[in-house]
Amino acid sequence: MNPAPTNPTGPTGPAAGAAPAAQAGSSPTFSPLYQQIKALITQGLQSGEWKPGELIPSEVELAGRFKVSQGTVRKAIDELAAENLVMRRQGKGTFVSTHHEARAHFRFLRLVPDEGVPHQPDNLIIEVKRMRAPAEVARLLELKSGDAVVYIRRLMSFDGSPTILEELWLPGQLFKGLTAERLVEYKGPMYGLFESEFGTRMIRASEKIRAVGADAGAAQLLGVPDGTPLLCAERVSFTYGDKAVELRRGLYLTANHHYQNDLS
Amino acid sequence: MNPAPTNPTGPTGPAAGAAPAAQAGSSPTFSPLYQQIKALITQGLQSGEWKPGELIPSEVELAGRFKVSQGTVRKAIDELAAENLVMRRQGKGTFVSTHHEARAHFRFLRLVPDEGVPHQPDNLIIEVKRMRAPAEVARLLELKSGDAVVYIRRLMSFDGSPTILEELWLPGQLFKGLTAERLVEYKGPMYGLFESEFGTRMIRASEKIRAVGADAGAAQLLGVPDGTPLLCAERVSFTYGDKAVELRRGLYLTANHHYQNDLS
DNA sequence: GAGTGGTCTAGACCACTAA
DNA sequence: TAGTGGTCTAGACCACTCA
Numbered sequence: 197m198n199p200a201p202t203n204p205t206g207p208t209g210p211a212a213g214a215a216p217a218a219q220a221g222s223s224p225t226f227s228p229l230y231q232q233i234k235a236l237i238t239q240g241l242q243s244g245e246w247k248p249g250e251l252i253p254s255e256v257e258l259a260g261r262f263k264v265s266q267g268t269v270r271k272a273i274d275e276l277a278a279e280n281l282v283m284r285r286q287g288k289g290t291f292v293s294t295h296h297e298a299r300a301h302f303r304f305l306r307l308v309p310d311e312g313v314p315h316q317p318d319n320l321i322i323e324v325k326r327m328r329a330p331a332e333v334a335r336l337l338e339l340k341s342g343d344a345v346v347y348i349r350r351l352m353s354f355d356g357s358p359t360i361l362e363e364l365w366l367p368g369q370l371f372k373g374l375t376a377e378r379l380v381e382y383k384g385p386m387y388g389l390f391e392s393e394f395g396t397r398m399i400r401a402s403e404k405i406r407a408v409g410a411d412a413g414a415a416q417l418l419g420v421p422d423g424t425p426l427l428c429a430e431r432v433s434f435t436y437g438d439k440a441v442e443l444r445r446g447l448y449l450t451a452n453h454h455y456q457n458d459l460s
Numbered sequence: 461m462n463p464a465p466t467n468p469t470g471p472t473g474p475a476a477g478a479a480p481a482a483q484a485g486s487s488p489t490f491s492p493l494y495q496q497i498k499a500l501i502t503q504g505l506q507s508g509e510w511k512p513g514e515l516i517p518s519e520v521e522l523a524g525r526f527k528v529s530q531g532t533v534r535k536a537i538d539e540l541a542a543e544n545l546v547m548r549r550q551g552k553g554t555f556v557s558t559h560h561e562a563r564a565h566f567r568f569l570r571l572v573p574d575e576g577v578p579h580q581p582d583n584l585i586i587e588v589k590r591m592r593a594p595a596e597v598a599r600l601l602e603l604k605s606g607d608a609v610v611y612i613r614r615l616m617s618f619d620g621s622p623t624i625l626e627e628l629w630l631p632g633q634l635f636k637g638l639t640a641e642r643l644v645e646y647k648g649p650m651y652g653l654f655e656s657e658f659g660t661r662m663i664r665a666s667e668k669i670r671a672v673g674a675d676a677g678a679a680q681l682l683g684v685p686d687g688t689p690l691l692c693a694e695r696v697s698f699t700y701g702d703k704a705v706e707l708r709r710g711l712y713l714t715a716n717h718h719y720q721n722d723l724s
Numbered sequence: 725g726a727g728t729g730g731t732c733t734a735g736a737c738c739a740c741t742a743a
Numbered sequence: 744t745a746g747t748g749g750t751c752t753a754g755a756c757c758a759c760t761c762a
Contacts, residue, residue, distance in 0.1 A: 268731085552728065728758100
């Protein structure tokens with residue numbers, strides 16, 4: 197971890213006086229101290245200094261390390277908590293967020309049953325292979341066309357009813373040892389596997405949703421007639437630094453489920 | 461506006477000393493001071509003391525009025541800003557949010573073109589009538605079955621292409637003078653009209669999204685074959701106090717548009 | 725220049741957790 | 744009892760807006 201935030205407008209550490217040398221003049225690239233602290237903490241998360249599920253240093257310790265007040269560290273951590281990168285627990289400390297939590301399971305999967313409570317679906321891996329990225333996939337993953345990708349196709353069922361048919365493309369570089377066996381063995385959400393076994397943590401995603409008609413293959417797997425209307429959700433997931441690390445295309449059967457979205 | 465926050469644990473105003481009588485003991489219903497301030501400000505918004513687009517009192521003035529420190533008022537307003545109830549502008553003040561803003565136009569309408577920038581659609585009002593609420597509508601709007609509702613049906617087009625077919629149900633009580641003429645005359649988003657003419661401001665919404673096939677009526681209006689897959693978005697909108705004030709069912713043609721959703 | 729929100733500090737006490 | 748995050752205060756200076 198870096199020793200202290202760099203401040204474009206003057207010497208780094210104030211450490212005394214009413215107001216620090218945090219802002220001054222009209223320097224071209226200025227950011228508040230707490231944003232710099234936030235960036236430094238994010239670096240610690242990204243570099244693996246603090247791993248998912250672990251405790252990060254206390255506010256007091258970070259304040260000492262960075263030579264700023266506790267309030268400034270607090271504001272930095274507040275934002276990280278708002279972005280779900282860390283979780284605060286009173287009396288215990290601040291923990292790095294992980295996908296191995298009940299509350300994380302439905303952060304990205306927004307398909308919920310029309311009645312009853314959501315629960316984890318059964319998972320049938322249909323296909324896993326390595327291939328060269330098609331142009332469209334390469335573009336969305338910010339790879340070069342022809343770079344290696346891992347392709348996964350799977351069918352998810354709720355209470356025995358096939359409901360989600362999903363295709364994934366992952367950068368081959370980041371997921372070298374990913375095999376069908378590993379996927380089948382692993383229980384729980386796929387993002388937990390990615391995090392634990394491949395050190396890649398998804399922190400944000402962007403989805404584009406359309407309605408499409410089921411083609412013959414999808415219709416058969418989902419057990420519906422050809423042309424049945426399906427939700428098509430195309431998701432690009434990002435890790436630290438807005439780096440795209442997953443493309444996912446899901447076909448959702450919305451006969452007994454719906455995509456839940458709360459706008460505010 | 462109420463004079464000061466009530467504090468279950470002791471006298472209201474500290475006004476001096478290091479720590480106020482904000483918390484103490486183990487009283488049953490306790491909430492932090494800043495939450496109480498937030499509730500009081502929200503009351504001012506709800507009661508119409510400060511109307512959409514208007515300036516609310518400065519942090520310093522509110523702090524004096526409520527007998528708390530500026531930092532406490534700041535934290536309350538921070539949360540209101542995060543919930544889009546108010547907007548802060550450095551050097552000017554804090555304003556009540558309004559739907560009469562460019563940035564507000566696409567907060568609830570998430571259908572965007574596959575290429576190019578979003579813009580306001582053309583609007584064709586098909587039908588406006590008053591009716592008794594069907595059971596399902598009454599349930600979602602938290603009305604009694606048979607209560608009066610305003611029913612609206614309209615078609616929205618982008619660049620001349622019919623894309624959204626929408627039905628709305630509004631509580632008759634709140635929208636007494638709403639006629640087709642008013643709707644046709646009014647330019648801009650419907651929520652702006654509701655806010656300005658009927659004093660009802662939407663602040664939050666919950667959507668359930670499904671894929672459906674176009675029925676004969678929808679297919680004709682949208683200019684597509686029967687059975688064409690469409691996105692069906694059922695939205696319940698809420699005003700202050702989580703009171704449901706609108707049910708909207710939209711059918712979206714997703715040939716050249718998609719529903720954009722960012723997960724974080 | 726006055727007033728506003730934005731940042732930062734320093735220090736206090738509280739609620740919660742775990743040893 | 745010690746350590747953590749959560750709340751609250753008081754006061755300072757900064758950036759921005761407008762008269």
